[in-house]
Amino acid sequence: MKINNFIEMLEISFNIMGNQAIINPTLIRDDSNMILVDAGCPGQLPQIKEAMAMAGISFNKLDKVILTHHDIDHIGSVSSILKELPNVKVFAHEKEIGYINGEKRPIKLAQMEDNLDSLSPEMKAVYEKFKIGFENSKVNVDKTLIDDEILPYCGGIKVIFTPGHTLGHICLYLEQYKILIAGDALSVENGMLCQMSSAINCDMNLYTDSLKKLTEYDVETVICYHGGVYDNNVNKAIEELYNKLSNNKL
Numbered sequence: 001m002k003i004n005n006f007i008e009m010l011e012i013s014f015n016i017m018g019n020q021a022i023i024n025p026t027l028i029r030d031d032s033n034m035i036l037v038d039a040g041c042p043g044q045l046p047q048i049k050e051a052m053a054m055a056g057i058s059f060n061k062l063d064k065v066i067l068t069h070h071d072i073d074h075i076g077s078v079s080s081i082l083k084e085l086p087n088v089k090v091f092a093h094e095k096e097i098g099y100i101n102g103e104k105r106p107i108k109l110a111q112m113e114d115n116l117d118s119l120s121p122e123m124k125a126v127y128e129k130f131k132i133g134f135e136n137s138k139v140n141v142d143k144t145l146i147d148d149e150i151l152p153y154c155g156g157i158k159v160i161f162t163p164g165h166t167l168g169h170i171c172l173y174l175e176q177y178k179i180l181i182a183g184d185a186l187s188v189e190n191g192m193l194c195q196m197s198s199a200i201n202c203d204m205n206l207y208t209d210s211l212k213k214l215t216e217y218d219v220e221t222v223i224c225y226h227g228g229v230y231d232n233n234v235n236k237a238i239e240e241l242y243n244k245l246s247n248n249k250l
Helices: 045-054 078-084 107-114 121-137 204-214 234-249
Strands: 002-004 007-009 012-016 019-023 026-029 034-037 064-066 089-093 143-145 157-161 170-174 179-183 186-189 192-195 221-224 228-230
Touching (some): 045 078, 186 228, 192 234
Parallel strands (some): 034 064, 064 089, 179 221
Antiparallel strands (some): 012 019, 026 034, 157 170, 221 228
16 A cells, blocks of 8 residues: 555555454665565565565565564564565664564563463464464564664654563654554554554553653554554544553553
């Protein structure tokens, strides 16, 4: 889906526990840079390439991947990208690097391992699939990102440190377009902007604080990895989500 002449939201289908879903990696480009934000599940490189081709964008021009966080549906095809395009540089927040390069156990995988005896046979199968996926997806990070950093590409991309879903989750803000690439900080469900479920956030206090931070930005369009584009009074919607969570903390 074309957002504007410089931003393309890809739509990649995948199967999770027997259910079909869509994820939305995003391409940001200018005359000399082609950046993919998040990289799908393991084995999805052919779908990413096909989606780029359908948008009229050459996969071979890709030179950077920014990872919003280390969940398997965001890092799964990075290693495959690097096998075909070894000069692509990988960017991530400093608190995510250990999970991406394999030095630390991924948070959700660790949670499943700690409760392995109580998992259903179906969830044990998911765990095994996740374990193999993370093992095969390990890559080194070339550029460490920090909060408030402005990357000098595509008119400027601001890094917003938004922990809570994971400990090093980031969003990206393109000020000149008033576009927020939210990763898993937000989602769109049934046409509504939604918070991510507490069941898949590692720290709800951090998550709530991160939503407060997002209320400080002037956003006209938000791109969510799960659910796609939302552009109906985004600032108000984010503020309402924050207020609801904040009131629940009291």
